[in-house]
Structures are given as C-alpha cells and as structure tokens.
Amino acid sequence: MNDELMNDELMSDGLMNDVPVGNGPVADGPMADPAVRVADAEEIASDLLVIPNHRVGLVPNIGVIGGTEAVLVVETGIGNANAEQVLAFATEVAKGRRLYLTTTHFHPEHAFGARVFAGRATYLVNRAQADDLKTKGPGYLEMFRGFGGPVARRLEDVRIPVPDVVYDDAHDLDLGGRTVRLRPTGRGHTKGDQVVEVPDAGVLFTGDLAETGQFAIFPWFPPYDTDVSGVRWLAVTDRLAAAGPRVVVPGHGDLGGPEVLVGVRDYLRELRDETWRRRDSAMGRDEIVAEVRALLIERHPEWAGQEWIEPGVGCLCAEHASPAPGPGLTR
Numbered sequence: 001m002n003d004e005l006m007n008d009e010l011m012s013d014g015l016m017n018d019v020p021v022g023n024g025p026v027a028d029g030p031m032a033d034p035a036v037r038v039a040d041a042e043e044i045a046s047d048l049l050v051i052p053n054h055r056v057g058l059v060p061n062i063g064v065i066g067g068t069e070a071v072l073v074v075e076t077g078i079g080n081a082n083a084e085q086v087l088a089f090a091t092e093v094a095k096g097r098r099l100y101l102t103t104t105h106f107h108p109e110h111a112f113g114a115r116v117f118a119g120r121a122t123y124l125v126n127r128a129q130a131d132d133l134k135t136k137g138p139g140y141l142e143m144f145r146g147f148g149g150p151v152a153r154r155l156e157d158v159r160i161p162v163p164d165v166v167y168d169d170a171h172d173l174d175l176g177g178r179t180v181r182l183r184p185t186g187r188g189h190t191k192g193d194q195v196v197e198v199p200d201a202g203v204l205f206t207g208d209l210a211e212t213g214q215f216a217i218f219p220w221f222p223p224y225d226t227d228v229s230g231v232r233w234l235a236v237t238d239r240l241a242a243a244g245p246r247v248v249v250p251g252h253g254d255l256g257g258p259e260v261l262v263g264v265r266d267y268l269r270e271l272r273d274e275t276w277r278r279r280d281s282a283m284g285r286d287e288i289v290a291e292v293r294a295l296l297i298e299r300h301p302e303w304a305g306q307e308w309i310e311p312g313v314g315c316l317c318a319e320h321a322s323p324a325p326g327p328g329l330t331r
Contacts, residue, residue, distance in 0.1 A: 033150035034058035034109060036077035038089040044247055044255065045201035047178075049093065051086070053252055055213065055304075058109045058151060061249050063205050064090050065198055067175025070098040073121065074196050074205050076113030078144075079154035083113025087120060100124065100173060102182060104207025104251065105190045106132035107219075108144045114161030124165035124173070126184035129192030133160055136225065185209065185240075188233035189217065195240065202246030209236060210264045212253030214304040215296070216271070220311035222318070230272055230316045237265040271296065271309075275316040289313050 036059060041049045047066035053059040063074035071094040076083040090099060099121035103111040106129055114123050125133075137160035145152045165171075171182040181197040189208045196205040208217055218228050241261035248260040274295060278288045293309045 031147065031149055031151060032056055034078050034154060036062065036082040036085055038085050041089065045203060048198060048201055048203060050249055050255065055253060060110050060251055061255070062086060063196070063249060064093055065175065065180055066093065066097065067178035069176030070100060072100045072102060072173060072175060072180055075103055075110050076101070076116070078109040078151070079113055079158055080116050081154065083116035086113070087116055102194070102196060103129070104196065104205060105129055105193050106137060107190070107208070108140055108155065110207065110251070111161060112141065112155065112158050115159050122165060123161060123163045124167065124171065124182070125163045126182065126192060126194045127166050127168050128184060129194055130163050130166045132190060132192040185236045186232060187227060187229040188236045189228060190219065191227040203249065204240065204245035204247070205249045206240065206251060208251035209233065210248060210250040210260050212250050212256065212260055212263070214253065215300070215306060215308045216264060216267060216312060217305065217308050218312040218315050220315040226318070228315055229319065230268060230312060231319050234265060234268040234272060237261050237268060241265055271312050272316050275313050276320045279317055279320055285314070285317060288317065
C-alpha cells in the first residue's frame with residue numbers, strides 16, 4: 001500500500017473502530033485530559049529535569065537536558081497548548097542558552113507539538129522518524145482527533161511538524177560540557193524509534209520502547225500500519241538493558257533503573273513464546289488471542305492497557321510462520 005493510500009485509510013472511520021486508545025485509558029472508558037504539568041518537573045541529575053506523566057494516558061515523560069551552551073528538550077506533549085507550556089518552561093531553564101528539540105518517535109503525544117518550537121529551537125530527528133512524520137503523520141492526526149473529547153481539543157490547529165535537521169546513522173549533540181547521543185534503534189515500537197542517551201549522567205530516554213505498569217503498546221493495524229516488530233523490539237530492549245543505564249526514563253510510567261528495560265524485555269519474550277507455542281500447534285488466531293490474553297492478565301493483573309495484548313499477538317503471529325495454519329490463521 002502506498003503512503004498516500006495508507007493515510008486515507010488511517011483517516012477512515014473503519015480503522016477508528018478497531019484502535020485501542022493509548023497508554024493508560026481503557027479503550028471504552030472516559031479519557032482524562034492529556035495535560036502536561038510542567039510544575040511537577042523533577043531534577044534527576046545535574047541540569048537534567050524530567051516532567052513526569054503521572055500515568056495520565058497520552059502524556060509522555062518529557063526531558064529537559066542542559067549543558068553550558070544549550071538545552072535539549074525531549075518530547076513536546078500532545079498539541080500546541082502542551083508544547084507552549086513545555087517551551088516556556090525550557091526557555092526559563094535555559095536562561096539564554098540555545099534550545100534544541102528532539103522526539104523519540106512520531107506518535108502524536110510525543111511529537112505533535114513540535115511546530116510550536118519553530119523559530120525558537122532547532123528540531124532534529126533521525127531519518128526514519130522524519131519519514132514517519134511525513135508519510136503517517138496526517139493519518140495519525142486524524143485518527144487521534146477521532147477519539148473526540150479532550151484529545152480532539154488538544155489537537156485543534158495542530159500541523160504536522162517538519163524537522164530542521166535530519167540525521168542518518170547517529171548524532172552526537174554538544175550542549176557545552178555535555179554530549180547527548182541520539183541513536184536510532186531500527187524497527188521496534190515504530191519504524192523510526194530513537195533513544196536519547198546522556199552518558200555523563202547515566203540517563204536513557206527510551207520513548208515507547210519501554211513503559212512501566214502496563215502491557216507493551218503494539219500499534220499493529222493491518223493493513224494500514226504494520227511497522228511495529230515484536231521480534232526486533234525484543235532485540236532492542238535486550239541490547240539497551242545490557243548497557244546498564246543508571247536511570248531509565250520510559251515513554252510513559254515511572255522512572256527506574258535497568259530493571260525497567262529488563263521488565264519490558266521479559267514481557268516481550270513471554271508474549272512471543274506463548275504466542276509462538278500456540279501458533280506452532282496450528283491453533284487458530286482467535287483461540288491464541290483468548291488463551292494468551294487470559295494467561296498474561298493472570299500473570300500481570302495490576303498492569304494497565306490489556307487492550308494491547310491482542311494486537312501484540314497479531315503482530316507476533318505475522319512474524320512467525322506456522323507449520324500448518326489452523327482455522328482463521330494464514331501463514
């Protein structure tokens with residue numbers, strides 16, 4: 001499917017009926033206003049602050065990282081009003097230092113406020129993320145507006161951002177006495193995932209490659225968007241966990257140490273193994289979903305986002321050929 005057709009399909013009502021809503025609110029329940037609260041910013045290392053999401057759906061953890069000459073903002077929040085607050089906060093922190101902005105991936109709560117920073121900060125991202133913004137951004141904007149209520153209001157007058165700087169393999173950003181490493185990971189949660197490393201502080205911003213207190217979000221919407229890869233995501237988290245960062249700032253949820261990455265890796269492995277074991281037995285997809293969902297909820301009853309188990313199973317079924325497909329399940 002070409003990108004233009006995919007965007008048209010993403011904007012259709014048909015997809016909207018099948019998309020789970022975000023990272024915290026349940027798919028059929030009321031949604032809280034996804035408001036960023038800059039007043040709750042916490043300093044987790046010298047000249048390095050995090051604006052926590054307090055487990056509010058569609059609110060990311062946001063970083064403000066300072067050096068002697070410049071300040072980098074990581075994520076914008078969803079929509080212009082949130083981004084304006086983040087920009088004002090970062091400008092106050094910067095006290096005249098140059099401003100940069102980056103985002104971990106193209107999804108609306110992470111990047112759909114970046115236009116507010118135009119002319120005030122240099123927006124830089126990896127090439128795959130820039131491609132996602134251009135080709136998928138319009139469709140996701142309309143899809144999220146379709147959630148209605150406070151989400152739609154947050155997205156009024158939003159336009160898809162265009163990065164100022166696009167890098168290919170990796171980018172080291174010198175903030176003055178502190179270098180921040182921007183590293184694309186390849187396909188995982190999205191095609192354009194990027195992590196942000198602050199080596200001198202031992203801090204890693206993961207975006208939605210890692211989250212705490214919930215089931216991993218699989219934006220698996222065939223045939224419209226199938227870039228998420230459970231297999232590659234597992235490999236990425238394994239590699240990131242092995243690096244042993246001191247502090248992990250997940251896309252959503254509570255901050256922690258390497259155990260955040262280990263927990264996501266272990267869950268993805270669990271999801272893969274339970275799905276593939278049943279697929280190898282030629283079980284039908286609906287039966288696989290039902291059994292795996294029940295098993296994982298029993299093992300993790302306190303986690304939010306149960307609606308994301310089914311698309312995770314679907315993704316991993318598509319990534320593993322079965323020797324003899326059962327009813328409703330094709331190779």
